[in-house]
Amino acid sequence: MLTIYNTLTRKKEEFKPLHPGVVNMYVCGPTVYNYIHIGNARSAIAFDTVRRYLEFKGYQVNYVSNFTDVDDKMIKAAAEQGITVPQLADKFIKAFMEDTAALNIEPATKRPRATESIPEIIDFIKVLIEKDYAYVKDGNVYYRTRKFKHYGELSGQSIDDLETGASEHITAEEIQQKEDPLDFALWKAAKPGEINWDSPWGQGRPGWHIECSVMSTRYLGKTIDIHAGGQDLQFPHHENEIAQSEAETGQQFVRYWMHNGFVTIGKDNEKMSKSLHNFITVHDIIKHVDPQVLRFFMATTQYRRPIQYSEANLQDAQNNLEHIRNTYDNLTYRQRDAQNGNDDEVAQRVAAFTQQFITAMDDDINVQNGIATVYELVKYANVYAQKPVVKAEALKTLKQELEALLGIFGVRLETSNCEIDDQAIKDLISKRNQARAAKNFALSDQIRDELKAQGIILEDTPQGTRYRKE
Structure with a gap:
């Protein structure tokens, strides 16, 4: 039985999608004004892993994740670079797709852009105004937060505490315009020179929160199974989504809310973010780190837990992944x-490992217990691969199981190049084998070092010398 921790109820619940066999899932995507940092990537990786496990369980997953392609940050960045907001969006959407492809993140079923839903956003806001959940002021449209009785439940905060916090973060102009400091913008009047669209309230653009309500319900229906994103989106973004969506539809917006933990950095475990200028972009890190290592590093921490980024932790992940890859290659070699x-x-043990893995993952996608099972499988596979006599179907079964389980983590297990075409290298390996047979270990070690300098790694096994490219 699969259980998921629901942020709204603060407990694990049995997962039952609205439509049997089908999961409608929405994950908040990036604001495309810069390259994504590894904190952004954590959310994409975590929920891609959730999606992969749901598909492993047999569900059809309709996975929608958006691009915020117009907002204050984008307007500012476009002006600084001397380009239009759409040009800025195109540049960083392309970069996002390249970076996430390198991390082996499955393409979303739909990747809508906020600017593609302007008519739907306007219609959505009209309904909220008609229901008296929203009001117009000087070309802006604001949501009446206090009118929604369940406001604050997702983040577990009282309305009065939220009002105090909100009043500290709004300008004097907003205080004059808003009926209440907690009210938030559904539509923003355009300033001179800003990108804008026509609306019944004048030229302007959508607020940040409204776009996700519109795009999620547009592509997945009025009630969706899973809505996911980083912990930093819990308030106010997701809180506001609930308020405006349920006011507009009159139905439950989301059945299960999932939020991933932060990526922290430095000795003080500071949250990684663009605002703190302490971030590392995926674009930069994958220039010198295997993207699959970064993927493995993040995918093997349970999604609700924080991840501490450090070179040492990344190296540990690389070592663990290399051990798994070597095991896979051992099976291929045999x-x-x-x-x-x-x-x-072997068939019985593999079936037992699979069930152990499922039991772990069914507990709120507990990837840490899941990968522990994979390590047990790896240990067993290595022992089997060292036996004097092995069976072809057993090797195939072990390889397929490793591929299937690592595939849920988004990790590929390509076979290393064990066949080397260079005849000179093969001759050196043959010469070393002759030296070892003659107990000329000095020459044997010299040849090993020479090959290592060329990126060829030798492994002496009972079945002969195995070689691969580093």
């Missing part, structure tokens, strides 16, 4: 001399 047939014990 296929050369494997006997036909299967091994019943």
Whole structure:
């Protein structure tokens, strides 16, 4: 039985989608004014992993994740770069798609842009005005927060505490315009020279929160199964989404809310963010780090837990992934001399490992217990691969299971290049084998070092010398 921790109820609940066999899932995407940093990537990786596990369980997942392609930050960045907001959006959407592809994040079922839903946003706001949940002031449209009785439940805060916090972060102009400091913008009147669209309230653009309500309900229906994003979106973004969506539709907006933990950095475990200028972009890090290592590093921490980014932790992830890859290569190598047939014990043990993995992952996608099971499988596979006699079907079963389980983490297990075409390298390996047979270990070590300098790694096994490119 799959359980998911629901942020709204603050407890784990049995997962039952609205439509049997189908999961409608919305994940808040980036504001595309810069390259994504690894804190942004954490959310994309975490919920891609959730999606992959749901698909492993047999669900059809309709996965929608948006691009915020117009807001204050984008207007400012476009002006600084001397380009239009759409040009800025196109530049960083392209970069996002390249970076997430490198991290092996599955393409979303739909990747809508906020600017593609302007008519729907306007219609949505009209309904809120008609229901007296929103009001117009000087070309701006604001949501009457106190009118929504459940406001604050997602973040677990009282309306009075929220009002105090809000009053400290709004300008004098907003105080004059708003009926209440807690009220938030659904539509913003355009300033001179800003990108804008015509509306019944004058030229302007959508507020940040309204776009996700409109796009999620437009593509997934009035009630969606899972809405996910970073903890920093819990308030005010997701709180506001609930208020405006349920006011407009009169229905429950989301059945299960999921929020991922932060990526922290430095000795003080400071949250990584663009506003704190302490971020590392995916665009930069994958220039010198295998994207699959970064993916493995983030995907193997349970989504609600924080991740501390450090070179040491990243190196640990690289070592663990390399161990798994080497095991996979060991199995591939032994296929050369494997006997036909299967091994019943291997089939039984693999089935047991699979069930152990499912039990772990069914507990709120507990990837840390899940990867622990994978490590047990790896240990077993290595022991089997060292046996004098192995069976071809058993090796195939072990390889397929490793591929399937690591695939849920978004990690590919390509076989290393064990076949080397360079005849000179093969001759050196043969010469080293002759030196070892003659107990000329000085020459043997010299050849090993020479090959290592060329990026060729040797592994001496009972079945002969195995070699691969580093």
